[in-house]
């Protein structure tokens with residue numbers, strides 16, 4: 001068999017591969033794992049959306065992304081803290097699903113540090129006077145009518161901090177799927193119990 005990666009039949013190598021792909025996603029905007037789908041659900045709804053992966057901390061089993069505190073995912077997370085991520089690397093044919101529990105950070109040391117490192121263009125996302133998902137009569141929000149393509153000044157951008165939050169997700173399990181013509185491979189990792197098992201793909 002040609003081009004078979006080391007982890008094909010070796011479950012002990014897969015967890016490191018997962019964290020390596022996640023960390024590359026944080027560092028490199030061209031990596032597929034940079035843009036996971038994040039799903040949160042309540043008793044009568046489930047909603048998924050793409051976010052930018054901003055942190056992957058292997059020592060603490062934590063994934064991190066940034067969002068607007070006024071967005072519907074925050075309302076849903078207040079009802080149900082369970083959170084799910086789906087990643088797919090097309091070239092490597094690897095899907096990773098992560099299941100965790102979300103912690104919403106608002107105006108604390110973690111948000112201050114993350115905000116300081118957030119570029120002006122990204123800070124612009126937090127400047128709208130309306131909440132994400134609010135109904136509007138026009139195609140543009142008040143913010144985009146006012147600012148157009150402009151990048152906010154540092155002073156203008158600071159107004160966005162009140163809407164900024166960091167979601168940290170304590171990952172409880174990963175599920176791995178590797179697609180291969182000679183046979184797919186699927187495995188599950190229960191992080192709290194430090195256990196892993198192969199699954200039928």
Ligand SMILES: Cc1cc2nc3c(=O)[nH]c(=O)nc-3n(C[C@H](O)[C@H](O)[C@H](O)COP(=O)(O)O)c2cc1C
Pocket residue numbers: 035047048049050051052053065066067068071072073074132133
């Ligand atoms: C490529 C891409 C990256 C995105 N990154 C983020 C992000 O890091 N954080 C975020 O809150 N929304 C991000 N979004 C927007 C979300 O997908 C979603 O539309 C938005 O957060 C609305 O919030 P809601 O799903 O809670 O209503 C991104 C969308 C795309 C297409």
